[in-house]
Amino acid sequence: MGRLEPNDRSSTSAPLVELRDVSKRFGGVHALAGISLEIPAGTVHALVGENGAGKSTLAKIIAGAIPHDSGELLVDGRPVTLRSPREGLELGIAMMAQELLVVPHLGVAQNVFLGVEPRRAGWVDRRALRVRYRELAARAGFSLDADRQVAGLRVAEQQQVEIMRALARDARMIVMDEPSQALAGADVERLHAIIRSLAAQGRTVLLVSHFLREVLELADTITVMRDGHIVRSAPATAEDESSLIQAMLGRPLTAAYPPKPRVAPDAAVALRVRGLVARGVDDVSFDLREGEILGLAGLVGAGRSELARAIFGADRRQAGSVELAGESLRPAGPLASLRNGLAMVPESRRELGLLYSRSAVENVSLSSLRGHSRLGVVDRRSERRAAGELLSRVALTRAGGESIVGTLSGGNQQKVLFARMLMCKPRVLIADEPTRGVDVGAKRAIYDLLVGLAAEGTAILLISSEVEEILGLAERVLVMRRGGIAAELVGEAVSESAILAAAFSEPAVRQAA
Amino acid sequence: MSTEQEQSAVAETASPPAPGRSALLPAGVRWRSAGILIPFVALFVALSIGSAPFFSTTNLLNIVDQQASTLVIAVAGTFVLISGGIDLSVGATYGLASVVFAELAASGWDPAFAILGAVVAGALVGVVNGVVSTVFRINSLIATLAMSFVVAGLASLVTSGNLVLISNQGASQISTAQFLGVNMSTWVMLAVVVALGFLLARTTYGRYVYAAGGNAEAARFAGVRVNLVRVIAFSLSGAAAALGGVLDSARVLSGNSTNNTTLTFTVVAGIVVGGTSILGGEGAVWRTVVGVLLIALIGNGYGLLSLNPLYEQITLGAIMILAVGVDAWSRQVRG
Ligand SMILES: Nc1ncnc2c1ncn2[C@@H]1O[C@H](COP(=O)(O)OP(=O)(O)OP(=O)(O)O)[C@@H](O)[C@H]1O
Ligand SMILES: [Mg+2]
Numbered sequence: 048m049g050r051l052e053p054n055d056r057s058s059t060s061a062p063l064v065e066l067r068d069v070s071k072r073f074g075g076v077h078a079l080a081g082i083s084l085e086i087p088a089g090t091v092h093a094l095v096g097e098n099g100a101g102k103s104t105l106a107k108i109i110a111g112a113i114p115h116d117s118g119e120l121l122v123d124g125r126p127v128t129l130r131s132p133r134e135g136l137e138l139g140i141a142m143m144a145q146e147l148l149v150v151p152h153l154g155v156a157q158n159v160f161l162g163v164e165p166r167r168a169g170w171v172d173r174r175a176l177r178v179r180y181r182e183l184a185a186r187a188g189f190s191l192d193a194d195r196q197v198a199g200l201r202v203a204e205q206q207q208v209e210i211m212r213a214l215a216r217d218a219r220m221i222v223m224d225e226p227s228q229a230l231a232g233a234d235v236e237r238l239h240a241i242i243r244s245l246a247a248q249g250r251t252v253l254l255v256s257h258f259l260r261e262v263l264e265l266a267d268t269i270t271v272m273r274d275g276h277i278v279r280s281a282p283a284t285a286e287d288e289s290s291l292i293q294a295m296l297g298r299p300l301t302a303a304y305p306p307k308p309r310v311a312p313d314a315a316v317a318l319r320v321r322g323l324v325a326r327g328v329d330d331v332s333f334d335l336r337e338g339e340i341l342g343l344a345g346l347v348g349a350g351r352s353e354l355a356r357a358i359f360g361a362d363r364r365q366a367g368s369v370e371l372a373g374e375s376l377r378p379a380g381p382l383a384s385l386r387n388g389l390a391m392v393p394e395s396r397r398e399l400g401l402l403y404s405r406s407a408v409e410n411v412s413l414s415s416l417r418g419h420s421r422l423g424v425v426d427r428r429s430e431r432r433a434a435g436e437l438l439s440r441v442a443l444t445r446a447g448g449e450s451i452v453g454t455l456s457g458g459n460q461q462k463v464l465f466a467r468m469l470m471c472k473p474r475v476l477i478a479d480e481p482t483r484g485v486d487v488g489a490k491r492a493i494y495d496l497l498v499g500l501a502a503e504g505t506a507i508l509l510i511s512s513e514v515e516e517i518l519g520l521a522e523r524v525l526v527m528r529r530g531g532i533a534a535e536l537v538g539e540a541v542s543e544s545a546i547l548a549a550a551f552s553e554p555a556v557r558q559a560a
Numbered sequence: 561m562s563t564e565q566e567q568s569a570v571a572e573t574a575s576p577p578a579p580g581r582s583a584l585l586p587a588g589v590r591w592r593s594a595g596i597l598i599p600f601v602a603l604f605v606a607l608s609i610g611s612a613p614f615f616s617t618t619n620l621l622n623i624v625d626q627q628a629s630t631l632v633i634a635v636a637g638t639f640v641l642i643s644g645g646i647d648l649s650v651g652a653t654y655g656l657a658s659v660v661f662a663e664l665a666a667s668g669w670d671p672a673f674a675i676l677g678a679v680v681a682g683a684l685v686g687v688v689n690g691v692v693s694t695v696f697r698i699n700s701l702i703a704t705l706a707m708s709f710v711v712a713g714l715a716s717l718v719t720s721g722n723l724v725l726i727s728n729q730g731a732s733q734i735s736t737a738q739f740l741g742v743n744m745s746t747w748v749m750l751a752v753v754v755a756l757g758f759l760l761a762r763t764t765y766g767r768y769v770y771a772a773g774g775n776a777e778a779a780r781f782a783g784v785r786v787n788l789v790r791v792i793a794f795s796l797s798g799a800a801a802a803l804g805g806v807l808d809s810a811r812v813l814s815g816n817s818t819n820n821t822t823l824t825f826t827v828v829a830g831i832v833v834g835g836t837s838i839l840g841g842e843g844a845v846w847r848t849v850v851g852v853l854l855i856a857l858i859g860n861g862y863g864l865l866s867l868n869p870l871y872e873q874i875t876l877g878a879i880m881i882l883a884v885g886v887d888a889w890s891r892q893v894r895g
C-alpha cells in the first residue's frame with residue numbers, strides 16, 4: 048500500500064518538532080489539553096479526529112500562527128516561542144492554511160517569491176525571478192505559468208503556489224490543514240503525489256484530514272485526537288479505517304451510508320428544469336421527483352455549482368425555465384426560491400454561507416426568521432429552541448448555539464449551514480458539497496438527515512466531489528461536463544468508472560446514458 | 561435492521577462531554593465586547609473626583625441635553641455602519657432640515673407639521689443615498705459625500721445663505737419645554753435611542769442589518785433583501801439627521817443652512833469609538849451611546865479642568881485610531 052521510504056535520518060538526532068504538555072484555551076474552551084507529540088524529520092504525520100477536536104489549533108501552533116498557553120514547543124530539540132508564521136518559516140516550518148493566503152492580483156512567480164525576490168540594486172530582478180521560478184517549478188514537478196494571475200487559478204493550483212512558496216523559502220516542514228477538502232478527482236491524486244515527493248525529498252509533512260483512506264495511504268504515523276487530547280499516536284501500518292473511527296468517535300460506525308430511499312414510481316415531479324442557460328451552464332434539462340436523491344457529479348469546473356446557483360436564482364438565467372411543483376419560478380432570486388420551498392446549501396460556507404461574527408443560533412434562523420417572529424419582533428425563545436434542536440440533529444451540541452460562528456471549528460461551521468437549510472423545511476433541496484470538512488461520525492448524521500428528508504418527500508439534488516458519497520446516496524446520477532449534462536446513469540449503471548468515463552467523455556458521446 | 565440503533569447512537573454522541581464550554585465561552589466574548597465601558601467609567605470617576613462641579617445633576621443633564629441631537633443622529637447612523645455603509649451627509653441633512661423646519665414654521669405651519677415636513681425631507685435624502693449606493697453601486701463614502709454638497713447647496717438656495725428666524729415661539733417647545741425637570745430634547749433623544757435600540761437588537765429587520773454588513777453575498781443567499789435593508793438604514797439616518805436639525809434649531813429659534821461637517825465627524829467618531837465596526841456586521845446602539853458620551857465627557861472634562869482645548873482634538877483623534885485598531889486586532893485574533 049505504497050509505504051514511503053523514510054529518508055535517511057539518523058536515529059540519534061532530535062525530532063524536528065516536539066510538543067511537551069502543550070495546552071491552549073479560547074475563553075472557556077480547552078482546545079488543547081496537555082498535548083505531547085514528536086514529529087521526526089522526513090515523515091508524513093497525520094492528525095485525525097472529530098470536528099472541534101483541536102487539530103487545526105495544534106497545526107497552527109506548530110506553524111506559529113497562534114501562540115500556545117503553556118507547555119513547550121521544541122524545534123530541533125531547542126525550545127522556541129513562535130510569535131508569527133514568519134518566525135515559523137525562519138525555522139523552516141511553513142503552513143498551507145485552510146484559507147489560502149495568496150495575493151490575488153500578483154502573478155504566480157511573484158507570489159511564490161513574495162518577500163524573497165531576487166533583487167538587483169534594490170529593484171526586483173524580473174528576469175532572475177522568472178528563471179528561478181522555472182527551476183523551482185521543474186523541481187516540484189508543477190507546470191504553472193509564471194505570469195498567470197493568481198486570482199484566476201483553481202484551488203488546486205493555488206495550493207501549488209503555496210507549496211512552491213514554502214519550497215522557495217526552503218521549508219523543511221509543511222503543515223497542511225485539510226488540503227484535499229476543496230479538491231476533486233485528479234487534483235486529489237496530484238496532491239497525494241506532491242505529498243509523497245515532498246517526503247521523498249526528506250521534507251516533513253503534517254497532514255490534517257478527514258479522509259481516512261487518504262491518511263492511511265500517505266502517512267507514516269497517525270495521531271488521533273479527541274476533545275483536545277491525544278487518544279493515541281501509532282504507525283499507519285497498525286491502523287485501519289475502523290480502528291481510526293473507533294478511536295476518533297469512541298464507538299464503531301457500522302456503515303458509512305444509510306439505506307438509499309425508495310422513490311415511489313408515481314412520485315410527482317418536484318423540480319423541472321428545461322433548457323437552462325446561465326453563466327457556466329449550457330442548455331441543461333432534467334426532472335427531479337419528490338423523495339428522490341439525484342446525484343450531480345463531474346469534475347471541478349464542469350458547471351455543477353453554476354447550475355445550482357442558476358436554479359436557486361442566485362445567478363441570472365439567460366434562457367430556459369425552472370418549475371417548482373409545476374409552477375414557474377418568477378421573479379427569480381434566492382428569496383423567491385426560499386419562499387417557494389427551494390433551499391440550497393451553498394458550496395462555500397465562508398463566502399456564501401455564514402455570518403462569522405454572529406452566533407450559531409442567529410445563523411441557523413436567518414432564512415426562517417419570519418416563522419420565529421411576530422410583527423417583525425423576533426421570538427428569541429422559540430428561535431433558540433428550534434435552532435438548538437436542529438444543531439443537535441446535525442451533531443453540534445445544543446450548547447454550541449450561543450458560540451460565535453467564527454470561533455467554531457471548520458466542520459462545525461458546516462453543520463451550522465446545514466442546520467439553516469433544515470430550518471427552511473424545503474420541498475426541494477440543492478446541497479452543494481454538504482459534508483465539506485465534516486468528520487466521519489457527523490457525516491453519517493448528515494446522510495441520515497438527507498435520507499430522512501427524502502423519505503418525507505423532499506426532492507434532493509446532491510452535488511459532491513466525493514464520488515463515493517454520490518454512489519452511497521443517489522439512485523440516479525447526472526454527470527456534467529463543460530456546462531452540459533454528459534450522461535444520466537440510473538440504478539445498476541451507476542458506478543465510479545461510469546461516472547468518471549462520462550466526466551472525461553467528449554461531447555460527441557453525449558447521448559450515452 | 562440496525563439503522564435505528566445507529567441513528568440513536570449518532571444522536572447520543574452528538575453531545576460530546578464538554579462541561580462548561582457553552583457557559584464560559586459566550587461570557588468571555590461578552591466581557592471583551594464590553595471593553596469600551598472601562599475607559600468610560602474610568603473617565604467618569606476621574607472627573608467626579610477631579611472636578612467638584614462635574615458630578616451634579618445640572619452638569620450631567622446638561623451634557624446629555626447638549627448631546628441630544630448628536631446621539632439621535634449617531635444611533636441611526638449605527639444602522640448604516642453595521643449594514644456595511646457610511647453616511648457622510650448627516651451634517652448637510654441636519655442643515656437642510658433646520659431651514660425646512662424654520663421656513664415652514666415661519667410661514668405659519670403648525671410646529672408639529674413643520675417637524676414632520678423636515679423629517680420627511682431628511683428621510684428622502686436618505687432614500688436617495690441608499691438607492692445611489694446600492695442600486696447604482698457607488699461606494700457609500702463617495703455617494704454620501706457628494707450628496708452632502710447637493711443637500712447643502714439646496715439648503716442655501718432655500719435661504720439664500722441667510723439665517724431663518726423663527727418667530728413662532730411655540731416651535732421652541734420641542735426642545736426647551738420641560739418634563740420632570742428634564743428638557744424635551746432629552747426625552748425625544750431617549751425615545752429615539754430606545755426605539756432604535758429595540759429595532760436593531762430584537763427585530764427581524766435588525767438581524768438583516770447585521771447580515772447585510774457581515775457578509776452581503778451570504779445574506780443574499782439566505783434570502784435577505786440586502787439593498788432594501790440598506791436603503792432603509794440610510795433613510796433612518798437621514799430622518800434622524802433631520803430630527804437632530806429640528807431639535808437644535810428649535811432651541812435657538814433659527815434655521816441655519818450650513819453643512820455641519822463637525823457634526824458629521826463627531827457622529828462617525830462616536831459610533832466607531834463605541835466599538836461598532838467600520839467594516840460592517842458588528843456593533844450596537846448602546847455602544848454608540850457610550851461612544852458619543854465618552855467624547856462628550858472628554859470635552860466637558862477639558863472645559864472643567866480648563867485645559868488647553870487643542871489637546872481635546874488630539875485626544876479625540878488618538879481615541880478614534882485606538883478604537884479602529886482594537887476592532888481590526890480583535891478580528892484578526894478571531895481569524
Ligand atoms: N479563535 C477561537 N476562539 C474561540 N474558540 C476557538 C477558536 N478557534 C478554535 N476554537 C475552538 O477550539 C476547539 C478546537 O478547534 P479546532 O479548529 O482546532 O478543531 P478541529 O479539530 O480543527 O476541527 P475541524 O475538524 O472541524 O476542523 C473548538 O471547540 C473550537 O470551537
Ligand atoms: Mg480544522
